[in-house]
Amino acid sequence: MPEFETLTFTQTGPVTSIVLNRPEAANGMNDTLTRELVVAAALCDTEATKVVTITGAGRFFCAGGDLKAMAAAPDAGTFVKGIADDLHRALSTFARMDAVLITAVNGTAAGAGFSLAVTGDLAIAAESAKFTMAYTKAGLSPDGSSSYYLPRLIGIRRTQQLMLTNRTLTAAEALDWGLLSEVVPDADLTARADELAQQMAATSRTSNGAVKRLLLDSFGNGIEEQMELEARYIAGCARSADGQEGIAAFLGKRAPAFG
Template identity: 85%
Template sequence: MTEFETLTFAESGPVTSIVLNRPDAANGMNDTLTRELAVAAALCDTESTKVVTITGAGRFFCAGGDLKAMSAAPNPGAFVKGIADDLHRALSTFARMDAVVIVSVNGTAAGAGFSLAATGDLALAAESAKFTMAYTKAGLSPDGSSSYYLPRLIGLRRTQELMLTNRTLTAAEALDWGLLTEVVPDADLAGRTEDLATQMAATSRTSNGTVKRLLLGTYRTGLEEQMELESQYIRDSARSADGQEGIAAFVGKRPPVFG
Protein backbone atom coordinates (compact mmCIF):
# COMPACT_ATOMS: atom_id res chain seq x y z
CA MET A 1 0.00 0.00 0.00
CA THR A 2 1.46 3.36 -1.10
CA GLU A 3 1.12 6.20 1.40
CA PHE A 4 -0.22 9.61 0.41
CA GLU A 5 -1.26 12.67 2.40
CA THR A 6 -4.58 13.43 0.72
CA LEU A 7 -5.73 10.11 -0.69
CA THR A 8 -5.49 6.41 0.01
CA PHE A 9 -4.06 4.07 -2.57
CA ALA A 10 -4.38 0.32 -2.22
CA GLU A 11 -3.63 -2.52 -4.62
CA SER A 12 -5.39 -5.87 -4.38
CA GLY A 13 -4.27 -8.11 -7.19
CA PRO A 14 -5.39 -6.55 -10.49
CA VAL A 15 -7.63 -3.96 -8.76
CA THR A 16 -6.34 -0.64 -7.44
CA SER A 17 -8.49 1.51 -5.17
CA ILE A 18 -8.07 5.28 -4.88
CA VAL A 19 -10.00 7.20 -2.22
CA LEU A 20 -9.95 11.00 -2.12
CA ASN A 21 -9.23 11.53 1.56
CA ARG A 22 -9.79 15.11 2.70
CA PRO A 23 -13.18 14.58 4.32
CA ASP A 24 -12.89 17.67 6.54
CA ALA A 25 -12.52 19.75 3.37
CA ALA A 26 -15.23 17.87 1.41
CA ASN A 27 -12.38 16.21 -0.51
CA GLY A 28 -11.68 19.56 -2.16
CA MET A 29 -8.85 19.62 -4.66
CA ASN A 30 -5.83 21.56 -3.48
CA ASP A 31 -2.32 21.45 -4.93
CA THR A 32 -1.36 18.43 -2.83
CA LEU A 33 -4.37 16.32 -3.78
CA THR A 34 -4.09 16.91 -7.52
CA ARG A 35 -0.33 16.34 -7.46
CA GLU A 36 -0.82 13.07 -5.57
CA LEU A 37 -3.67 12.04 -7.89
CA ALA A 38 -1.33 12.42 -10.87
CA VAL A 39 1.26 10.26 -9.11
CA ALA A 40 -1.40 7.67 -8.21
CA ALA A 41 -2.64 7.54 -11.80
CA ALA A 42 0.89 6.87 -13.04
CA LEU A 43 1.26 4.04 -10.50
CA CYS A 44 -1.92 2.45 -11.91
CA ASP A 45 -0.64 2.49 -15.48
CA THR A 46 0.97 -0.94 -15.35
CA GLU A 47 0.41 -4.27 -17.05
CA SER A 48 -0.69 -5.81 -13.75
CA THR A 49 -3.54 -3.32 -13.15
CA LYS A 50 -6.84 -4.17 -14.82
CA VAL A 51 -9.28 -2.03 -12.80
CA VAL A 52 -9.03 1.27 -10.93
CA THR A 53 -11.80 2.45 -8.60
CA ILE A 54 -12.09 6.08 -7.46
CA THR A 55 -14.34 7.27 -4.63
CA GLY A 56 -14.37 9.78 -1.78
CA ALA A 57 -14.05 9.52 1.99
CA GLY A 58 -16.88 10.81 4.14
CA ARG A 59 -20.10 12.46 2.94
CA PHE A 60 -18.73 14.04 -0.23
CA PHE A 61 -17.28 12.56 -3.39
CA CYS A 62 -15.51 15.82 -4.13
CA ALA A 63 -16.74 19.40 -3.74
CA GLY A 64 -14.38 20.66 -6.44
CA GLY A 65 -11.43 22.99 -6.12
CA ASP A 66 -10.41 24.12 -2.64
CA LEU A 67 -11.42 27.80 -2.79
CA LYS A 68 -9.90 28.52 0.65
CA ALA A 69 -6.52 27.33 -0.59
CA MET A 70 -6.93 29.42 -3.73
CA SER A 71 -7.78 32.54 -1.74
CA ALA A 72 -4.66 32.12 0.42
CA ALA A 73 -2.28 31.72 -2.52
CA PRO A 74 0.03 34.70 -3.21
CA ASN A 75 -0.59 34.26 -6.94
CA PRO A 76 -4.07 32.72 -7.34
CA GLY A 77 -3.84 32.43 -11.12
CA ALA A 78 -0.59 30.46 -11.06
CA PHE A 79 -1.83 28.37 -8.13
CA VAL A 80 -5.08 27.40 -9.88
CA LYS A 81 -3.23 26.69 -13.14
CA GLY A 82 -0.93 24.31 -11.28
CA ILE A 83 -3.90 22.49 -9.73
CA ALA A 84 -5.58 22.18 -13.14
CA ASP A 85 -2.39 20.97 -14.83
CA ASP A 86 -1.84 18.22 -12.25
CA LEU A 87 -5.49 17.17 -12.41
CA HIS A 88 -5.35 17.06 -16.20
CA ARG A 89 -2.19 14.95 -16.12
CA ALA A 90 -4.01 12.46 -13.88
CA LEU A 91 -7.11 12.39 -16.08
CA SER A 92 -5.08 11.92 -19.26
CA THR A 93 -3.33 8.95 -17.69
CA PHE A 94 -6.62 7.40 -16.54
CA ALA A 95 -8.14 7.88 -20.00
CA ARG A 96 -5.24 6.33 -21.89
CA MET A 97 -4.39 3.39 -19.63
CA ASP A 98 -5.71 -0.08 -20.47
CA ALA A 99 -7.27 -0.50 -17.02
CA VAL A 100 -11.01 0.14 -16.67
CA VAL A 101 -11.63 3.15 -14.43
CA ILE A 102 -14.73 2.86 -12.23
CA VAL A 103 -15.85 6.08 -10.57
CA SER A 104 -17.97 5.47 -7.47
CA VAL A 105 -19.75 8.69 -6.50
CA ASN A 106 -20.60 8.39 -2.82
CA GLY A 107 -21.91 11.92 -2.29
CA THR A 108 -21.99 15.39 -3.80
CA ALA A 109 -19.82 15.87 -6.88
CA ALA A 110 -19.33 19.57 -7.60
CA GLY A 111 -16.98 21.49 -9.87
CA ALA A 112 -13.88 19.45 -10.52
CA GLY A 113 -15.54 16.61 -8.60
CA PHE A 114 -18.31 16.56 -11.21
CA SER A 115 -15.64 16.72 -13.92
CA LEU A 116 -13.81 13.75 -12.39
CA ALA A 117 -17.04 11.75 -12.14
CA ALA A 118 -17.68 12.25 -15.86
CA THR A 119 -14.33 10.72 -16.82
CA GLY A 120 -15.01 7.20 -15.55
CA ASP A 121 -15.20 4.35 -18.04
CA LEU A 122 -17.99 3.11 -15.78
CA ALA A 123 -19.74 5.44 -13.33
CA LEU A 124 -21.74 4.35 -10.28
CA ALA A 125 -23.48 6.65 -7.83
CA ALA A 126 -25.32 6.43 -4.54
CA GLU A 127 -28.98 7.45 -4.64
CA SER A 128 -28.25 10.48 -2.46
CA ALA A 129 -25.44 11.78 -4.69
CA LYS A 130 -25.86 15.17 -6.35
CA PHE A 131 -24.07 16.74 -9.28
CA THR A 132 -23.45 20.42 -10.02
CA MET A 133 -20.86 22.31 -12.03
CA ALA A 134 -20.68 25.36 -9.70
CA TYR A 135 -17.69 26.94 -11.48
CA THR A 136 -19.38 30.16 -12.54
CA LYS A 137 -20.79 30.67 -9.04
CA ALA A 138 -17.19 31.39 -8.03
CA GLY A 139 -16.41 33.39 -11.16
CA LEU A 140 -14.37 30.53 -12.59
CA SER A 141 -14.54 28.42 -15.75
CA PRO A 142 -14.74 24.62 -16.09
CA ASP A 143 -11.70 22.35 -16.00
CA GLY A 144 -11.05 18.67 -15.38
CA SER A 145 -11.93 17.74 -19.00
CA SER A 146 -15.63 18.53 -18.46
CA SER A 147 -15.83 20.63 -21.63
CA TYR A 148 -14.61 17.54 -23.52
CA TYR A 149 -16.62 14.76 -21.90
CA LEU A 150 -19.95 16.39 -21.07
CA PRO A 151 -20.96 17.39 -24.63
CA ARG A 152 -20.11 13.85 -25.75
CA LEU A 153 -22.03 12.20 -22.91
CA ILE A 154 -25.13 14.38 -22.71
CA GLY A 155 -25.04 16.79 -25.67
CA LEU A 156 -24.18 20.47 -26.03
CA ARG A 157 -27.52 21.94 -24.93
CA ARG A 158 -27.60 20.10 -21.60
CA THR A 159 -23.93 20.90 -21.04
CA GLN A 160 -24.68 24.58 -21.57
CA GLU A 161 -27.46 24.40 -19.01
CA LEU A 162 -25.25 22.72 -16.40
CA MET A 163 -22.30 25.04 -16.91
CA LEU A 164 -24.22 28.33 -17.21
CA THR A 165 -27.07 27.86 -14.71
CA ASN A 166 -25.30 25.52 -12.27
CA ARG A 167 -28.35 23.30 -12.13
CA THR A 168 -28.04 20.51 -9.57
CA LEU A 169 -28.88 17.00 -10.77
CA THR A 170 -29.99 14.17 -8.53
CA ALA A 171 -28.39 10.79 -9.12
CA ALA A 172 -31.59 9.62 -10.83
CA GLU A 173 -31.48 12.61 -13.19
CA ALA A 174 -27.78 12.08 -13.89
CA LEU A 175 -28.54 8.47 -14.81
CA ASP A 176 -31.42 9.52 -17.05
CA TRP A 177 -29.23 12.10 -18.79
CA GLY A 178 -26.52 9.52 -19.53
CA LEU A 179 -23.88 10.67 -17.04
CA LEU A 180 -23.96 7.44 -15.02
CA THR A 181 -23.87 3.73 -15.63
CA GLU A 182 -25.88 2.78 -12.56
CA VAL A 183 -27.44 4.19 -9.37
CA VAL A 184 -27.64 2.04 -6.24
CA PRO A 185 -28.85 2.54 -2.66
CA ASP A 186 -26.28 4.36 -0.54
CA ALA A 187 -25.63 1.34 1.65
CA ASP A 188 -24.95 -0.84 -1.40
CA LEU A 189 -22.52 1.43 -3.26
CA ALA A 190 -19.26 0.08 -1.86
CA GLY A 191 -20.33 -3.53 -2.34
CA ARG A 192 -21.61 -2.93 -5.86
CA THR A 193 -18.38 -1.13 -6.76
CA GLU A 194 -16.35 -4.05 -5.46
CA ASP A 195 -18.50 -6.55 -7.36
CA LEU A 196 -18.16 -4.62 -10.60
CA ALA A 197 -14.41 -4.29 -10.11
CA THR A 198 -14.15 -8.05 -9.59
CA GLN A 199 -16.23 -8.64 -12.71
CA MET A 200 -14.05 -6.36 -14.82
CA ALA A 201 -10.85 -7.83 -13.38
CA ALA A 202 -11.80 -11.14 -15.04
CA THR A 203 -12.00 -9.52 -18.48
CA SER A 204 -9.27 -8.85 -21.03
CA ARG A 205 -7.09 -5.85 -20.18
CA THR A 206 -5.87 -5.56 -23.77
CA SER A 207 -9.40 -5.65 -25.18
CA ASN A 208 -10.59 -3.05 -22.69
CA GLY A 209 -7.68 -0.78 -23.51
CA THR A 210 -8.49 -1.05 -27.21
CA VAL A 211 -12.12 -0.12 -26.55
CA LYS A 212 -10.92 2.98 -24.69
CA ARG A 213 -8.59 4.02 -27.52
CA LEU A 214 -11.27 3.55 -30.17
CA LEU A 215 -13.84 5.58 -28.26
CA LEU A 216 -11.41 8.40 -27.47
CA GLY A 217 -10.77 8.87 -31.19
CA THR A 218 -14.27 8.38 -32.54
CA TYR A 219 -15.20 12.08 -32.70
CA ARG A 220 -12.10 13.22 -34.56
CA THR A 221 -11.97 10.55 -37.30
CA GLY A 222 -14.09 9.90 -40.34
CA LEU A 223 -15.96 6.66 -40.99
CA GLU A 224 -13.32 4.97 -43.15
CA GLU A 225 -10.46 6.01 -40.87
CA GLN A 226 -12.30 4.69 -37.83
CA MET A 227 -13.05 1.39 -39.58
CA GLU A 228 -9.41 1.06 -40.58
CA LEU A 229 -8.41 1.53 -36.95
CA GLU A 230 -10.94 -1.15 -35.99
CA SER A 231 -9.39 -3.51 -38.56
CA GLN A 232 -5.88 -2.90 -37.25
CA TYR A 233 -6.86 -3.22 -33.61
CA ILE A 234 -8.86 -6.42 -34.06
CA ARG A 235 -5.94 -7.90 -35.99
CA ASP A 236 -3.61 -7.04 -33.12
CA SER A 237 -6.15 -8.38 -30.64
CA ALA A 238 -6.38 -11.70 -32.48
CA ARG A 239 -2.59 -12.02 -32.28
CA SER A 240 -2.44 -11.21 -28.56
CA ALA A 241 -2.36 -13.75 -25.73
CA ASP A 242 -5.79 -12.61 -24.56
CA GLY A 243 -7.19 -12.92 -28.08
CA GLN A 244 -5.81 -16.41 -28.49
CA GLU A 245 -7.20 -17.42 -25.10
CA GLY A 246 -10.59 -15.89 -25.80
CA ILE A 247 -10.96 -17.66 -29.14
CA ALA A 248 -9.76 -20.98 -27.73
CA ALA A 249 -12.14 -20.68 -24.77
CA PHE A 250 -15.09 -19.98 -27.05
CA VAL A 251 -14.28 -22.92 -29.31
CA GLY A 252 -13.68 -25.13 -26.27
CA LYS A 253 -16.93 -23.99 -24.64
CA ARG A 254 -15.22 -22.91 -21.43
CA PRO A 255 -14.79 -19.60 -19.61
CA PRO A 256 -11.68 -17.67 -20.73
CA VAL A 257 -8.84 -17.07 -18.31
CA PHE A 258 -7.22 -13.80 -19.28
CA GLY A 259 -3.81 -12.71 -18.09
Protein backbone atom coordinates (compact mmCIF):
# COMPACT_ATOMS: atom_id res chain seq x y z
CA MET A 1 0.00 0.00 0.00
CA PRO A 2 1.51 3.37 -0.96
CA GLU A 3 2.11 6.08 1.64
CA PHE A 4 -0.18 9.06 1.08
CA GLU A 5 0.64 12.61 2.13
CA THR A 6 -2.64 14.39 1.43
CA LEU A 7 -5.30 11.74 1.96
CA THR A 8 -6.00 8.69 4.05
CA PHE A 9 -6.87 5.39 2.40
CA THR A 10 -8.43 2.60 4.42
CA GLN A 11 -9.62 -0.73 3.07
CA THR A 12 -11.92 -2.79 5.30
CA GLY A 13 -13.12 -5.86 3.46
CA PRO A 14 -15.02 -4.73 0.35
CA VAL A 15 -15.29 -1.12 1.57
CA THR A 16 -12.64 1.53 0.91
CA SER A 17 -12.63 4.87 2.71
CA ILE A 18 -10.82 7.89 1.26
CA VAL A 19 -10.49 11.05 3.36
CA LEU A 20 -9.14 14.24 1.78
CA ASN A 21 -6.61 15.23 4.44
CA ARG A 22 -5.37 18.79 4.01
CA PRO A 23 -7.55 20.42 6.70
CA GLU A 24 -5.10 23.30 7.12
CA ALA A 25 -5.78 24.18 3.46
CA ALA A 26 -9.52 23.41 3.51
CA ASN A 27 -8.65 20.19 1.64
CA GLY A 28 -7.76 22.30 -1.38
CA MET A 29 -6.53 20.41 -4.43
CA ASN A 30 -2.86 20.89 -5.18
CA ASP A 31 -0.70 18.77 -7.46
CA THR A 32 0.10 16.28 -4.70
CA LEU A 33 -3.53 15.68 -3.74
CA THR A 34 -4.75 15.15 -7.30
CA ARG A 35 -1.78 12.91 -8.11
CA GLU A 36 -2.49 10.81 -5.02
CA LEU A 37 -6.18 10.68 -5.90
CA VAL A 38 -5.26 9.02 -9.21
CA VAL A 39 -3.35 6.32 -7.30
CA ALA A 40 -6.18 5.88 -4.78
CA ALA A 41 -8.78 5.55 -7.54
CA ALA A 42 -6.71 2.87 -9.29
CA LEU A 43 -6.48 0.93 -6.03
CA CYS A 44 -10.29 0.99 -5.79
CA ASP A 45 -10.80 -0.37 -9.30
CA THR A 46 -10.41 -4.04 -8.34
CA GLU A 47 -12.74 -6.98 -7.79
CA ALA A 48 -12.01 -6.78 -4.07
CA THR A 49 -13.73 -3.39 -3.74
CA LYS A 50 -17.51 -3.00 -3.83
CA VAL A 51 -17.93 0.41 -2.19
CA VAL A 52 -15.80 3.57 -1.96
CA THR A 53 -16.56 6.49 0.34
CA ILE A 54 -14.99 9.95 -0.01
CA THR A 55 -15.19 12.66 2.65
CA GLY A 56 -13.04 15.49 3.98
CA ALA A 57 -11.05 15.99 7.17
CA GLY A 58 -11.92 18.98 9.33
CA ARG A 59 -14.58 21.60 8.61
CA PHE A 60 -14.44 21.49 4.80
CA PHE A 61 -15.26 18.77 2.31
CA CYS A 62 -13.05 20.48 -0.27
CA ALA A 63 -12.62 24.17 -1.08
CA GLY A 64 -11.59 23.42 -4.66
CA GLY A 65 -8.27 24.14 -6.30
CA ASP A 66 -5.46 25.44 -4.08
CA LEU A 67 -5.18 29.04 -5.31
CA LYS A 68 -2.02 29.67 -3.27
CA ALA A 69 -0.28 26.81 -5.05
CA MET A 70 -1.49 28.13 -8.39
CA ALA A 71 -0.19 31.63 -7.63
CA ALA A 72 3.21 30.25 -6.63
CA ALA A 73 3.65 28.16 -9.78
CA PRO A 74 6.09 29.48 -12.42
CA ASP A 75 3.48 28.82 -15.11
CA ALA A 76 -0.05 28.85 -13.68
CA GLY A 77 -1.62 27.46 -16.84
CA THR A 78 0.67 24.42 -17.01
CA PHE A 79 0.28 23.83 -13.28
CA VAL A 80 -3.52 24.00 -13.38
CA LYS A 81 -3.68 21.78 -16.48
CA GLY A 82 -1.68 19.12 -14.61
CA ILE A 83 -4.01 19.31 -11.60
CA ALA A 84 -7.11 19.11 -13.80
CA ASP A 85 -5.73 16.21 -15.83
CA ASP A 86 -4.95 14.18 -12.70
CA LEU A 87 -8.31 14.99 -11.12
CA HIS A 88 -10.07 13.94 -14.31
CA ARG A 89 -8.16 10.65 -14.48
CA ALA A 90 -9.26 9.87 -10.93
CA LEU A 91 -12.89 10.85 -11.58
CA SER A 92 -12.98 8.77 -14.76
CA THR A 93 -11.82 5.74 -12.80
CA PHE A 94 -14.41 6.32 -10.09
CA ALA A 95 -17.13 6.67 -12.74
CA ARG A 96 -16.11 3.56 -14.68
CA MET A 97 -15.31 1.20 -11.79
CA ASP A 98 -17.91 -1.34 -10.71
CA ALA A 99 -17.74 -0.22 -7.07
CA VAL A 100 -20.40 2.21 -5.84
CA LEU A 101 -18.99 5.65 -5.00
CA ILE A 102 -20.49 7.38 -1.95
CA THR A 103 -19.57 11.03 -1.41
CA ALA A 104 -20.15 12.17 2.18
CA VAL A 105 -20.04 15.97 2.18
CA ASN A 106 -19.10 17.04 5.69
CA GLY A 107 -18.72 20.78 5.06
CA THR A 108 -18.35 23.40 2.35
CA ALA A 109 -17.86 21.99 -1.16
CA ALA A 110 -16.57 24.72 -3.48
CA GLY A 111 -15.17 24.68 -7.00
CA ALA A 112 -13.66 21.28 -7.73
CA GLY A 113 -14.94 20.18 -4.32
CA PHE A 114 -18.49 20.84 -5.54
CA SER A 115 -17.64 18.96 -8.75
CA LEU A 116 -16.31 15.98 -6.77
CA ALA A 117 -19.28 15.95 -4.39
CA VAL A 118 -21.86 15.41 -7.13
CA THR A 119 -19.92 12.60 -8.84
CA GLY A 120 -21.03 10.18 -6.14
CA ASP A 121 -23.35 7.40 -7.25
CA LEU A 122 -24.90 8.15 -3.87
CA ALA A 123 -24.24 11.67 -2.56
CA ILE A 124 -25.07 12.49 1.06
CA ALA A 125 -24.37 15.66 3.01
CA ALA A 126 -24.43 17.08 6.51
CA GLU A 127 -27.13 19.68 7.15
CA SER A 128 -24.51 22.42 7.56
CA ALA A 129 -22.79 21.68 4.23
CA LYS A 130 -22.80 24.39 1.57
CA PHE A 131 -22.22 24.19 -2.17
CA THR A 132 -20.84 26.85 -4.51
CA MET A 133 -19.09 26.74 -7.87
CA ALA A 134 -16.86 29.77 -7.15
CA TYR A 135 -14.79 29.34 -10.33
CA THR A 136 -15.66 32.58 -12.11
CA LYS A 137 -15.15 34.52 -8.87
CA ALA A 138 -11.45 33.68 -9.29
CA GLY A 139 -11.49 34.23 -13.05
CA LEU A 140 -11.48 30.51 -13.76
CA SER A 141 -13.81 28.05 -15.51
CA PRO A 142 -15.30 24.81 -14.18
CA ASP A 143 -13.51 21.46 -14.15
CA GLY A 144 -13.87 18.15 -12.32
CA SER A 145 -16.70 16.95 -14.62
CA SER A 146 -19.19 19.53 -13.34
CA SER A 147 -20.07 20.68 -16.87
CA TYR A 148 -21.03 17.05 -17.59
CA TYR A 149 -22.91 16.14 -14.42
CA LEU A 150 -24.69 19.36 -13.48
CA PRO A 151 -26.75 19.80 -16.68
CA ARG A 152 -27.81 16.16 -16.38
CA LEU A 153 -28.71 16.44 -12.70
CA ILE A 154 -30.39 19.85 -12.59
CA GLY A 155 -30.73 21.18 -16.17
CA ILE A 156 -29.02 23.96 -18.08
CA ARG A 157 -30.76 26.96 -16.47
CA ARG A 158 -29.86 26.04 -12.90
CA THR A 159 -26.35 25.06 -13.99
CA GLN A 160 -25.91 28.47 -15.62
CA GLN A 161 -27.06 30.16 -12.44
CA LEU A 162 -24.61 28.21 -10.30
CA MET A 163 -21.65 28.66 -12.63
CA LEU A 164 -22.19 32.30 -13.62
CA THR A 165 -23.51 33.84 -10.40
CA ASN A 166 -21.70 31.56 -7.92
CA ARG A 167 -24.90 31.15 -5.93
CA THR A 168 -24.35 29.24 -2.70
CA LEU A 169 -26.76 26.39 -1.98
CA THR A 170 -27.52 25.00 1.44
CA ALA A 171 -27.59 21.23 1.78
CA ALA A 172 -31.40 21.36 1.88
CA GLU A 173 -31.47 23.36 -1.37
CA ALA A 174 -28.97 21.01 -3.00
CA LEU A 175 -31.20 18.08 -2.06
CA ASP A 176 -34.29 19.85 -3.38
CA TRP A 177 -32.52 20.61 -6.67
CA GLY A 178 -31.52 16.98 -7.15
CA LEU A 179 -27.79 17.29 -6.47
CA LEU A 180 -27.86 15.02 -3.41
CA SER A 181 -29.34 11.67 -2.46
CA GLU A 182 -30.02 12.67 1.15
CA VAL A 183 -29.16 15.11 3.92
CA VAL A 184 -28.57 14.10 7.54
CA PRO A 185 -27.77 15.89 10.80
CA ASP A 186 -24.08 16.79 11.05
CA ALA A 187 -23.48 14.37 13.92
CA ASP A 188 -24.97 11.49 11.92
CA LEU A 189 -23.02 11.87 8.66
CA THR A 190 -20.20 9.42 9.38
CA ALA A 191 -22.56 6.79 10.78
CA ARG A 192 -24.94 7.19 7.83
CA ALA A 193 -22.10 6.92 5.31
CA ASP A 194 -20.88 3.76 7.05
CA GLU A 195 -24.39 2.32 7.14
CA LEU A 196 -24.90 3.03 3.45
CA ALA A 197 -21.50 1.55 2.62
CA GLN A 198 -22.34 -1.67 4.45
CA GLN A 199 -25.72 -1.81 2.71
CA MET A 200 -24.02 -1.49 -0.69
CA ALA A 201 -21.31 -3.98 0.29
CA ALA A 202 -24.03 -6.65 0.54
CA THR A 203 -25.21 -6.00 -3.03
CA SER A 204 -23.91 -7.31 -6.35
CA ARG A 205 -20.79 -5.62 -7.68
CA THR A 206 -21.62 -7.02 -11.12
CA SER A 207 -25.10 -5.49 -11.14
CA ASN A 208 -23.91 -2.18 -9.75
CA GLY A 209 -21.23 -1.89 -12.41
CA ALA A 210 -23.80 -2.54 -15.13
CA VAL A 211 -26.09 0.16 -13.68
CA LYS A 212 -23.23 2.67 -13.68
CA ARG A 213 -22.28 1.93 -17.30
CA LEU A 214 -25.88 2.08 -18.51
CA LEU A 215 -26.50 5.45 -16.90
CA LEU A 216 -23.23 6.93 -18.18
CA ASP A 217 -24.15 5.92 -21.73
CA SER A 218 -27.84 6.83 -21.61
CA PHE A 219 -27.60 10.48 -22.70
CA GLY A 220 -25.41 9.71 -25.70
CA ASN A 221 -27.43 6.81 -27.11
CA GLY A 222 -30.66 6.50 -29.01
CA ILE A 223 -33.30 4.20 -27.55
CA GLU A 224 -32.33 1.20 -29.72
CA GLU A 225 -28.65 1.50 -28.78
CA GLN A 226 -29.52 1.82 -25.12
CA MET A 227 -31.86 -1.19 -25.19
CA GLU A 228 -29.17 -3.26 -26.91
CA LEU A 229 -26.79 -2.40 -24.08
CA GLU A 230 -29.48 -3.29 -21.56
CA ALA A 231 -29.95 -6.69 -23.20
CA ARG A 232 -26.21 -7.37 -23.27
CA TYR A 233 -25.60 -6.28 -19.69
CA ILE A 234 -28.54 -8.19 -18.20
CA ALA A 235 -27.42 -11.31 -20.09
CA GLY A 236 -23.90 -10.86 -18.74
CA CYS A 237 -25.26 -10.44 -15.23
CA ALA A 238 -27.38 -13.58 -15.60
CA ARG A 239 -24.27 -15.56 -16.56
CA SER A 240 -22.21 -14.19 -13.69
CA ALA A 241 -21.73 -15.79 -10.29
CA ASP A 242 -23.69 -12.93 -8.70
CA GLY A 243 -26.55 -13.40 -11.16
CA GLN A 244 -26.71 -17.14 -10.55
CA GLU A 245 -26.68 -16.54 -6.79
CA GLY A 246 -29.32 -13.80 -7.00
CA ILE A 247 -31.71 -15.95 -9.02
CA ALA A 248 -31.20 -18.95 -6.74
CA ALA A 249 -31.72 -16.83 -3.63
CA PHE A 250 -34.92 -15.30 -5.00
CA LEU A 251 -36.34 -18.70 -5.90
CA GLY A 252 -35.20 -20.12 -2.53
CA LYS A 253 -36.79 -17.19 -0.67
CA ARG A 254 -33.54 -16.31 1.10
CA ALA A 255 -31.16 -13.37 1.18
CA PRO A 256 -28.48 -13.55 -1.52
CA ALA A 257 -24.81 -13.94 -0.58
CA PHE A 258 -23.07 -12.03 -3.34
CA GLY A 259 -19.33 -12.39 -3.78
